[in-house]
Amino acid sequence: MNIVVCVKQILDPNLPPAKFKVDSKARQIIPPEGIPLVMNPYDAQAVEMALRLKEKNGGKITAVSLGGPEAVSAVKYALSLGADEGVALSDEAFFGSDSLAVAHILGRAIRKIGAYDLVLCGRQAADWDEGLTGPLLAEELGIPVVNLVRDIENVGGDWRFTRVISGGEQVFAVFLPALATITNEAPQTRLPTGWGIISANRKQIPVWNGGDIDVDPTRIGSAAAVRKLTALTAPERKRNCEMISKETVAEAAGTLARRLGETGAFL
Amino acid sequence: MTKGILVCAETADGKITATTRELLHAGRDLADAAGSALAALVTGKNPQEAAAEAITLGADTVYTVDAPSFVESTPDYYASLLVMTCRKTEPAVVIFGQTDLGRDVAPLLAARSGGVACMDCVRVAIDTQTRALLQTRPVYGGNAMAVWSSGEEVLRVVALRPRSYAAAEPDATRQGEIVALDPPDSDESPRMELLETRKEDIQGVKIEDARIVVSGGGGIGGPDGFKLLEELARVAGGASGAVAATRVPCDEGWVSHGIEVGQTGTIITPDLYIAVGISGAVQHMVGCADSKVIVAINRDPDAHIFQEADFGIVGDYRQAVPALTGAIKSIKGA
Ligand SMILES: Cc1cc2nc3c(=O)[nH]c(=O)nc-3n(C[C@H](O)[C@H](O)[C@H](O)COP(=O)(O)OP(=O)(O)OC[C@H]3O[C@@H](n4cnc5c(N)ncnc54)[C@H](O)[C@@H]3O)c2cc1C
Numbered sequence: 001m002n003i004v005v006c007v008k009q010i011l012d013p014n015l016p017p018a019k020f021k022v023d024s025k026a027r028q029i030i031p032p033e034g035i036p037l038v039m040n041p042y043d044a045q046a047v048e049m050a051l052r053l054k055e056k057n058g059g060k061i062t063a064v065s066l067g068g069p070e071a072v073s074a075v076k077y078a079l080s081l082g083a084d085e086g087v088a089l090s091d092e093a094f095f096g097s098d099s100l101a102v103a104h105i106l107g108r109a110i111r112k113i114g115a116y117d118l119v120l121c122g123r124q125a126a127d128w129d130e131g132l133t134g135p136l137l138a139e140e141l142g143i144p145v146v147n148l149v150r151d152i153e154n155v156g157g158d159w160r161f162t163r164v165i166s167g168g169e170q171v172f173a174v175f176l177p178a179l180a181t182i183t184n185e186a187p188q189t190r191l192p193t194g195w196g197i198i199s200a201n202r203k204q205i206p207v208w209n210g211g212d213i214d215v216d217p218t219r220i221g222s223a224a225a226v227r228k229l230t231a232l233t234a235p236e237r238k239r240n241c242e243m244i245s246k247e248t249v250a251e252a253a254g255t256l257a258r259r260l261g262e263t264g265a266f267l
Numbered sequence: 268m269t270k271g272i273l274v275c276a277e278t279a280d281g282k283i284t285a286t287t288r289e290l291l292h293a294g295r296d297l298a299d300a301a302g303s304a305l306a307a308l309v310t311g312k313n314p315q316e317a318a319a320e321a322i323t324l325g326a327d328t329v330y331t332v333d334a335p336s337f338v339e340s341t342p343d344y345y346a347s348l349l350v351m352t353c354r355k356t357e358p359a360v361v362i363f364g365q366t367d368l369g370r371d372v373a374p375l376l377a378a379r380s381g382g383v384a385c386m387d388c389v390r391v392a393i394d395t396q397t398r399a400l401l402q403t404r405p406v407y408g409g410n411a412m413a414v415w416s417s418g419e420e421v422l423r424v425v426a427l428r429p430r431s432y433a434a435a436e437p438d439a440t441r442q443g444e445i446v447a448l449d450p451p452d453s454d455e456s457p458r459m460e461l462l463e464t465r466k467e468d469i470q471g472v473k474i475e476d477a478r479i480v481v482s483g484g485g486g487i488g489g490p491d492g493f494k495l496l497e498e499l500a501r502v503a504g505g506a507s508g509a510v511a512a513t514r515v516p517c518d519e520g521w522v523s524h525g526i527e528v529g530q531t532g533t534i535i536t537p538d539l540y541i542a543v544g545i546s547g548a549v550q551h552m553v554g555c556a557d558s559k560v561i562v563a564i565n566r567d568p569d570a571h572i573f574q575e576a577d578f579g580i581v582g583d584y585r586q587a588v589p590a591l592t593g594a595i596k597s598i599k600g601a
Binding site: 014017022126129148166230235241245253256 | 338342343406408410461503504518539
């Protein structure tokens with residue numbers, strides 16, 4: 001089976017909050033210096049899902065990443081994990097694209113890549129955290145989408161997608177080609193092997209621009225975006241912690257219980 | 268007449284859900300600010316009763332579609348249902364909850380209606396001059412807040428994060444109109460089919476409904492430690508006490524994923540949130556930051572959680588939690 005995985009390189013979401021600086025004037029996050037970007041963790045889990053499917057069913061995995069120069073790093077990381085091929089999509093005209101435009105660009109690239117059975121995306125990118133790209137890409141490609149998928153299985157020739165819902169899960173039989181957005185409840189991502197890193201680094205990653213994939217120029221970039229970012233601010237911290245320190249933990253717990261009792265919390 | 272606001276309602280056991288009541292509150296505010304009407308779409312088997320309830324909660328018009336509920340059908344079917352409803356009712360703004368339904372259907376509706384979606388918002392407002400919709404949402408895991416403006420030239424589709432608005436209060440004297448719409452034709456060649464829906468058995472109150480939540484993190488170290496937390500939840504909260512967790516205990520398999528709090532878990536706002544062995548990562552805190560009172564128990568005095576709490580105890584939870592349970596027991600007994 002042919003699987004396309006969409007991957008994005010982002011600021012490490014596990015950085016401590018103090019490392020996130022917001023430039024409210026420019027409406028931008030100022031990336032901390034010297035800290036490398038990482039693959040969006042949900043996309044990494046999508047790569048893992050693709051690898052497991054390939055191990056069971058055979059086939060080929062192609063990684064696609066849209067972005068600036070960092071898109072090549074995302075593709076190389078996917079290759080180091082075991083993806084077979086990859087392509088980066090970079091063009092100044094892509095700059096300022098909203099989710100709809102990103103879906104259009106990815107969709108055109110996937111058409112050029114050729115026949116596919118499955119497209120996998122992370123459930124959301126852990127930078128803008130919106131979860132739009134996957135479903136919009138499915139619409140662009142005209143294929144069905146199942147969100148928050150934790151497992152994909154071939155049962156007697158039928159494809160079953162198990163997805164997480166509030167308080168449980170659902171199983172769908174899905175006709176391929178289809179798109180799945182992968183959730184954090186899916187298997188954790190393996191680490192790249194030494195050999196994987198070496199061979200990924202040796203590979204020349206093709207970089208396609210808008211012309212290469214025949215994008216509609218009126219549908220991309222900031223000019224096409226209906227939604228505009230009008231403010232970006234740092235969140236406010238609201239609380240002042242009263243530290244309860246006593247000789248023993250038991251005494252502290254007694255004082256805490258009394259203070260909580262005063263707030264009426266457990267009455 | 269200005270185009271109206273449409274809330275996509277959800278029901279459970281024939282009643283409007285808590286999240287939908289929040290949407291009706293937000294939708295009513297928007298409609299009043301825009302000088303337009305508020306409509307709600309109620310689906311499911313026999314939607315009449317819930318439709319009447321939606322009117323008491325602020326809707327001027329309720330469209331009903333007698334159709335299987337969302338968990339009994341497919342995202343594709345519900346996308347068709349919403350596209351059909353919007354074609355017939357021509358709203359300016361559609362409001363979903365950031366729920367299973369909203370996450371699936373809002374993007375598809377926007378794409379198929381030439382609209383623009385904005386997901387997981389915590390605030391919506393109308394710019395009364397330009398009539399643009401202003402949508403506030405946390406980004407970068409909660410490390411920043413963004414405001415997005417979408418102009419009135421297209422259909423605006425928003426999904427509101429649960430617990431961002433207070434629930435609309437019912438007013439039995441409110442009047443409104445109920446309009447039944449035909450369900451969309453069933454798909455001749457469906458692209459997917461629902462095989463099974465499995466719901467976890469939840470003992471006691473759900474974490475989002477609990478008044479007192481005792482939450483354990485990676486510091487709990489294994490499933491056994493959670494027994495101490497259960498005891499504390501029971502003593503402090505009785506029937507409205509529950510145990511929750513960060514992602515770490517869920518990923519480790521100590522507890523079920525269903526009780527994860529945070530960006531990708533559940534968003535909760537209990538009266539009291541006791542965070543035990545939790546470092547206070549931003550993706551976790553966005554799920555509980557609006558709790559009334561937050562207590563942190565952590566053995567690391569520099570843990571970030573202490574900057575997000577009202578009360579803190581530095582210590583090993585194995586001593587602190589039983590001691591707190593005992594102290595609360597004696598206060599309550601007194
Ligand atoms: C994109 C993304 C999304 C995420 N979404 C979520 C989410 O929705 N929900 C979520 O919870 N997490 C989420 N996470 C994970 C999050 O970033 C943190 O990794 C996680 O919340 C940390 O959990 P923790 O605080 O329990 O564990 P740790 O960070 O391991 O902290 C354990 C704490 O316990 C303390 N401790 C250890 N032993 C003891 C003891 N004996 N007594 C007292 N204290 C002790 C330690 O001092 C430490 O502070 C997400 C991460 C990413 C990247």
